[in-house]
Amino acid sequence: MNIVILGAGQAAASLAAKLRALGHQGPVTVIGDEPAPPYQRPPLSKAYLLGQMGLERLTLRAPEWWDEQGIVVHLGEPARRIDRERQMVITDRGEYRYDQLALTLGANPRRLPAAIGGALPGVHVVRNLADIAALRPALAKGARLVVIGGGYIGLEAAAVARKLGLDVTLVEAAPRILGRVAAAETADLIRDLHRSHGVRIIEGTGITRITGSAAVEGVELADGRQLPADLVICGIGVTPETALAEAAGLAIDNGVAVDAQGRSTDPAIWAAGDCASFPTALGRLRLESVGNAIDMAEAVAANMLGAGQDYIPKPWFWSDQFEAKLQIAGLNLGHDRVVTRPAEHGGSVWYFRAGRLVAVDALNDARAYMIGKRLIEAGKSPDPDAITTTPDLKALL
Template sequence: MRIVIIGAGQAAASMAARLRAGGHEGPLTIVGAEPVAPYQRPPLSKAYLLGDMGLDRLLLRSDDWWKDQGIELRLNERATAIDRAARLIATDHGSLPYDALALATGATPKRLPAGMGGELPGVHVIRSLSDVDALAPQLQAGRRLVVIGGGYIGLEAAAVARKLGLDVTLVEAAPRILGRVAAAETADMVREMHRSHGVRILEAAGIERITGTDHVTGVALQDGRNLPADVVITGIGVLPDVAIAHEAGIHIDNGIATDDRGRSSDPAIWAAGDCASFPWRGQRIRLESVGGAIDMGETVADNILGADRAYEPKPWFWSDQFDAKLQIAGLGTGHDRIVQRKGDGMHGGSVWYYHMDQLIAVDALNDARAYMIGKRLIEAGKSPDPELVVNAPDLKALL
């Protein structure tokens, strides 16, 4: 059986490794548009951007490992079309046949609408290695940075820039930072931490346009204010990369729609990672996370080999900002109650999400114990009384 994976990120790497571990001895090819072997993305906006991690540590596997496993990496090669009837993939370098095809195409950064200045030199996004390699030399002490977007990527970039000595302003159009992904209580902790490090955070501040002619000079807000800027980072979210699937007639629904096995509307084509949506608790969701890419990639690999195993996500996320770590277990979507537990440090504590008395998620800032215990409780289906969470002298007793 000839297996081809389009995309060369975490999901693709995890899938390929699992296929070989599961006994697949036939041809196995990864087609990736970037010129480098599969690498970690989370450190790009943190340690790599800060200069604390080199490319060698970003790589998920060594060159020798790929060769030893007999996995063909076709890098710097973009898949352009899928001929489902012939089971053939066209690329900008040629074509290749498949018996089973897995799409791990990831996601692409959202861009500002045309005419808002997002194409000006000095405006950057953070998604790929090349994005960060272009940005890093611009982050010089004393320069003025405006970050557009108060999600995790924007906040991480703001933290790195402050550590490098830049003057940083973060602008969020919504009423508060982390509005789509975390409770107000978590946002309050993160906002206070950033402000204590000198980041100016402007919330409910819409962007009119980015100003400049040959290079960015500032960011004009809808309320008439103008923020001078030498560098701008836009972190306004991502979109699943579904173009090649859509053009091939594969069903799209908030990503490449799969069943609970990871199979698309074409029985010979599978999907995993940020590009894939799957059924979960009566809805269809995508998990933009390393954990999701690994788990779903491995599930798809098993099912290509005949396991017929349902994908059961166990969501977990993290974000490093300054010297703090925000760890998240579960998904807080649909919560109807929140309780907060104080941590030991100045910037720390945990937020516990409940839905109909069921514990569904925990956010923990600088509180690894709360994260680990919360994660174990969620995975075991246990829900301690919220008052106990707040008042228990030792969280371990909740187990």
């Protein structure tokens, strides 16, 4: 059986490795549009941007590993079309036949419209190696940076810029930072962290335009304020990469729509990672995380080989900002109660839905994270009041 994997990121590397680990002896081909071999994305906005991690540590597998595994990797080769009738992937260099095709295409950063200055030199996004190569030279000590977007990418970029000595203002149009992904209690902890390091945070105010002629000069806010800026980073989320799938006639629903096993509406085509949405008891979900990219890709690899097992996510996330680590277990969707437990340099936020523990955010509190994660994965829910009254959280297990 000839398997082609379209996309060459974390999910692709995990899927290819799992195919071989499960004993698949047939051809495996990985096709990616970036020139670099599969690499980790999370450090791009943290250690790699700071210069604390080189490309060799960023890369997921050594070049010889791919050869040893007999996996053919085509890099810097954008795909143009999927011909479902002929079961062929057409790139700008050739055609690749498949018996089964896995889409691990990831997601693309949202950009501001050119009409409001989004295309001006000095406006950056943080998603791939090319983005970092363009951004790094601009991160000069004393430069004025405006970060647009108060999600994790924007906050991580703001933290790195402050560590490098830039003057940083972060603007969030929603009433508060982390509005879509975390409780107000977690946002309060992160806001305090950033302000203690000199980041100015403006919430509840959108931007009207990025000003400048030949390059960025400032950011105009919806309330009329003018923020001087030498550069702008847009951290306003991502959209799943679905263009090829859509053109091929596959169902799209906030990503490539797959069934519980990872199969698209074409039985020969599968999807995993950031580009895929899958059914759960909470409705159709698309998860943007390393954990999901690995776990879903491995589940899809097994199902391509006939395992027939539904993918059950066990979500976990993390975010490094300054010297602090935020660790998250579970999904807080639909929570109706939040309980907080302070710690020496942070604390934890516990989410309940109908009395059931569904998620934990832990800032500089690895013990709370690990215990919360174990409880969630075991389907155990402590009494919410016990979170704050139990001296040793381990007793909750």
